[in-house]
Amino acid sequence: MISSDRYDGLMVLLRVGAVFSPERLETADILVAGGKIIALGNDLDIPSGWPVRVVEASHLIAVPAFIDQHVHVTGGGGEGGCGTRCPEITAREIAAMGIGTVVGVLGTDSISRSPADLLAKVRGLRAEGISAYMYTGAYRVPPPTLTGDIQRDLTWIPEVIGLGEIAISDHRSSQPRQDEIERIVSDTRVGAMLAGKRGICHFHLGDGKRGLEPLRRLLAETEIPADQIIPTHVNRHPALLEEAADYALTFNASVDVTAFEEAGDGLSSFDAVSRLLERGVPAERITMSSDCNGSLPEFDANGAYLGMKVARNTTLIADWQRLVHEGVLPLETALHLITTNVARVLGLHASKGHLCIGFDADITLLDSKLQPQQTFVAGKRIYDVNAEE
Template sequence: MMPRNACTPGLMTLLRVGGIFSPDRLEATDILMAGGKIIALGSDLDVPGGWPIHVEEARHLIAVPAFIDQHVHVTGGGGEGGCGTRCPEISAQEIASMGIGTVVGVLGTDGISRSPADLLAKVRGLGAEGICAYMYTGAYRVPPPTLTGDIQRDLAWIPEVIGLGEIAISDHRSSQPRQDEIERIVSDTRVGAMLAGKRGICHFHIGDGKRGLEPLRRLLTETEIPADQVIPTHVNRRRELLEEAADYALTFNASVDVTAFEDAGDGLSSFDAVSRLLELGVPPARITLSSDCNGSLPEFDAEGAYLGMKVARNTTLIADWQRLVHEGVLPLETALGLISTNVARVLGLHASKGRLAVGFDADVALLDSELQPQQTFVSGKSVFKTIKR
């Protein structure tokens, strides 16, 4: 992580790169940033002498929208095997080094030793270190823990709260919510978000249970809730679940979130899952990728007894995404949607994030020829840069 005082940049920053993908390929090679926004795109931009500007020469790199990870256990997940199995917090360096500029923090199984207040404090801490960070209110269980005692108030009064999650269904660790309880919390989230001017998605953890996506199918069939209000994640944890997720996406014109599991076990890697969803006809715009990083990867026996766990990392997210491009599954312009443009739309951040365009947030990742992140800008400030020796 580059110290924030490593250099004294001007009030403006001019990036000169080898190419710009917005995600579509642009003719421009220069990005002018000021006030946290992109204020100009072009080639060989001429800046008057004497202007307070820092020029960053990176002609050997390409610029893309900084990635957005919508499922991060920023305070650490785990705990299924006791207090000694709590996962560690994630650092700003771990986030930015992968080209990620925006994260959404989640609580998981453990909503007891960790709370929405802990999550909010961590999210604000990451913000102080230069990462754009949001959070979901709630955790696995229903009724969900909140900051103010009410889902709608959390959305209305806490700027960092952009939705509800991760609510667990079809999982032995969930609170086994009834259908009417699911409908109530989703409708509460929707109305609270409307009052706050937010999208207010409900981020659903889908477990190994035989019910799969049935509770969400019923929700969209039996109520007036629109499909873009709910996002099922971990849909690649079982092959059968992924097939169901494809049908769900096509039936309801809905989005599904694939998790970049480090060890997919009985499921599919995010590379294989995206490839299969595309084979089944799911449009790329309806697929997103997330890391689940710093969450636990627990192993249970057939009776549900805890056997052990690993800690998820976000390195798999970027590696599998790179593989999708390198092996020709998707062109770079389309693949960028999986971790930028599509995610921004799903979260309701599409007016300011997910694209490199004038007026958008100056969140930029610079990638080398292998698509490996070399520098990350958030709101126009460099928060990560590799050190060349």
């Protein structure tokens, strides 16, 4: 449940069994104040009378709270009509998976769902303790915005950190021309520069024959740097994943794999990460996301809607755990895929993704099976598996 034990106005001292920053630290104590980590050490001595709440968790491992860069916080879907809209996600569903930060997206439906709805939901999640951001835009081009302009959205709205998810190589996309793609990416870059943000452009990849070609052309034919772009759903089918590996290696670019609950013709995020690593893609160029509360629609060969399910974030954590349990990656490296790498891609790396002095106190406590037990955001405990409903 979402805990009411927020420790407002107090310092918090976590005494844990081990700390991974993601790298293993020779420390077992984390002291938090003002939403930041202010000290790391062993057997920290706290002066008498200080307003410190101690959390004894010597049986748990402290890691950076996970970051999910692709969440349909207002619900996705709608491809089969108004009766097929997916539900909104709750703060509990986010925090229970050890996730402290999410980025909200709009997908196919930007008619009954709008950027204003998305902003309201993001602010609501923040009020409940989740660190939440959003992309302006949706599948279609020109993208819907809050102010009528991509640059103004990025410059004037703090919660907006990029553009997305723009659909390409998909029968549900608006089939944008190459010059249209270049224009919206350029607008995002300039708006982000004015706002002091990274301004990532988050591209939805469908299973169309063009694959990553629009993004390859963008990077090959313009001055846009590769770190401005993040293609997601690259594990939709094996050929696309192979193309994504070549794309990452050619442009030194990052790619995002989706934790599909039912991979179908595609690959699970576990298999996708494993194959990308086998192809020589550096682990620091791979991120994982959930597509949580988005739709998992099924279409026939002619594009007619057949049915759908709703994506959950449980698959993301399960596939990530499997990477460690089956020895594909050590814990220290696997953590980068859902913490440090994501923070860097989003431009949040100065405050999130590490357990370091001065960073946000976004901390997840895991048990020996890597299952989240407690989640702290800005030093406030927002989830405790042992708390009563």
